[in-house]
Amino acid sequence: MAMIGYARVSTLEQNEALQVDALIAAGCDPARIYVDHITGSSTKRPALDRAWEYLRPREGDTLVVWRLDRLGRSLAHLVQLVSQLAADEIEFRSLSESIDTASPTGRLTFHLFAAFAEFERDLIRERTAAGVAAARARGRQGGRPRALSDAQIEQAHRMMREDNLSATDVAGVLRVSRATLYRAIQGGT
Structure with missing residues (x-):
C-alpha cells in the first residue's frame, strides 16, 4: 500500500x-x-x-x-x-x-x-442545440461557406456549354479546384 x-x-x-x-x-x-x-x-x-x-x-x-x-x-x-x-x-x-x-x-x-x-455537459449540449435552432430559424446555415455563388455556378455552366471550355479551364477562371467545380455543378456546393 x-x-x-x-x-x-x-x-x-x-x-x-x-x-x-x-x-x-x-x-x-x-x-x-x-x-x-x-x-x-x-x-x-x-x-x-x-x-x-x-x-x-x-x-x-x-x-x-x-x-x-x-x-x-x-x-x-x-x-x-x-x-x-x-x-x-x-x-x-x-x-x-x-x-x-x-x-x-x-x-x-x-x-x-x-x-x-454530467449536468454541465448536458447544459452545454442543450445550449448549443438551441443556438443552432435559433440560427436556422433566422435563415442562417452552419458550416463552411459555399465556394461558388449561384451566379458563378451559372457562369460555369455557360462557359462549358457555350464557350466549350474544359472543367480545368473554368475552375482556373473561377479560382477553385476541379473537384469543387464538379460538386457545385452537381448541386453539392
Whole structure:
C-alpha cells in the first residue's frame, strides 16, 4: 500500500514546494512524488504518466494531489481520471477539498462532482442545440461557406456549354479546384 503524490505547476515562475510539502505531510514518500511543469490545458503530462505506471491496481495504492485542479484539465477530465482509478481499485485523495475515495463520504463527494460534470455537459449540449435552432430559424446555415455563388455556378455552366471550355479551364477562371467545380455543378456546393 503506497501513497503516490502528484503535483503540477503551470509556469516556470511557480514553485512546486507548497504542493510537495503538503503531499509529504499527508504521508507520501518524497521519492514517489511526481511533478509536471506544464499548463493545465496540456494533454501530455509525463510525470502523471509515470505516477500512473507506478500505481499498483488492487493493492491499496492511493494517488494524492494537493488540489483537484492540479490533476484534471476540466471537471469532465477529472471525473474520467478518478473513474479510471476506481476501476483499477486505486484510491484517490485531494488534500485541499478533503476528498478521500477510501471513505464513503469521499466517494459521495466525488460522485456529486461527477453528477455536476454530467449536468454541465448536458447544459452545454442543450445550449448549443438551441443556438443552432435559433440560427436556422433566422435563415442562417452552419458550416463552411459555399465556394461558388449561384451566379458563378451559372457562369460555369455557360462557359462549358457555350464557350466549350474544359472543367480545368473554368475552375482556373473561377479560382477553385476541379473537384469543387464538379460538386457545385452537381448541386453539392
